[in-house]
Amino acid sequence: MEKELVGLKSAKLVVYGLPDDxxxxxxxxxxxxxxxxxxxxxxxxxxxxxxxxxxxxxxxxxxxxxxxxxxxxxxxxxxxxxxxxxxxxxxxxxxxxxxxxxxxxxxxxxxxxxxxNISYGPIVSISSRRLIEKGVHVGFVFKCTSDANPLAFKVQWICDCTELQGCHNTSFNNTLLEGGTVTSTDLAIGYTPSKYSCEFKCIGISTFGEGTAVLKSTFYGKKNISFLFISHIIAYHL
CATH class of the missing domain: 2.60.40.10 (Immunoglobulins)
Structure with missing residues (x-):
């Protein structure tokens, strides 16, 4: 080369780019x-x-x-x-x-x-429909729905502090799995010969907590039924 180095310059290389992950x-x-x-x-x-x-x-x-x-x-x-x-x-x-x-x-x-995946205690609600047999209105069906994660392992009906399973003039279907977090059970009640009042309570129980919904109702023989849904939902950690 036989030449003398007379100067030196440098530049900073900047590469813009996304993170690796x-x-x-x-x-x-x-x-x-x-x-x-x-x-x-x-x-x-x-x-x-x-x-x-x-x-x-x-x-x-x-x-x-x-x-x-x-x-x-x-x-x-x-x-x-x-x-x-x-x-x-x-x-x-x-x-x-x-x-x-x-x-x-x-x-x-x-x-x-x-x-x-979020854990939460049962959120319980009650709905109702008419019970029809051979075209005749013979009573009502109450549906209790529990939304919980983990899933409620028990959903039970209580009337004035007495569990209704097996009681006279009532019937149940099996508890149904409706989705990943929802279970429900139906309570069918026929008309009674005389006036009858009851505070129906539905309780959903899971390993994470408990939820309750209350329905106050009055039956008037075979004439009609009046009921009042009371929001009484409880969810807490065990």
Whole structure:
């Protein structure tokens, strides 16, 4: 070469890009009403990504915090922490962590998600319909429905503190599994010869708690029936 080096210049190479991955971590057990922390980690992004949180279509990003640190490769590892309170309507929905890199083409992102399994005590309700036999109105059928996770293992009817199973002038169908969290049972009651009043109570019991619904009713022989549904729903941890 036989030439003398007279100068040297350098340039910093900056490569914008998404993190390698995103990973959600949540507690093993989620309980309705209990404040919960979920975390989402990303690695090797540049610059630090924006991390968004969703449950279903609901955006929860405002309830989260974000920290980013420069690693040995001069790229960023990030940690986002979401604080939220699970409720039963979120059970079965998807929790999504979305790491967005605004500096990349079309705001590309990397995601991680998981389906929420939220425990809650039985939520019990009562509905009614007419009991028809051979075209004749002979009584009423009350339906008790329990929504719980884990599933209610027992749904029972009580009238004025007495369990109705096997009582005179009543009949039951078997408890039905209607879905992943819902069970129900029907109580059929024929008309009585004279006026008869009763406070019907339906109780759903699960390993996580108990729920109750009350129906006050009055039968007037074969004429008619009047009833008043009282919202008396209880759900608590055992």
């Amino acid at each position: 995103a990973n959600i971590t949540i507690p093993v057990d989620l309980h309705e009403g209990m404040e919960t922390n979920a975390t989402c980690r990303t690695s090797n992004g540049y610059p630090p990504p924006l991390i968004h949180w969703y449950i279903g279509s609901r955006n929860l990003t405002d309830n989260s915090s974000l920290k980013s640190l420069l690693n040995r490769a001069n790229r960023y590892d990030s940690l986002s922490t979401l604080i939220f309170v699970p409720n039963r309507f979120d059970h079965g929905k998807r929790l999504l962590c979305q790491a967005v890199q605004p500096e990349t083409f079309l705001f590309r992102s990397v995601n991680d998600s998981m389906v929420l």
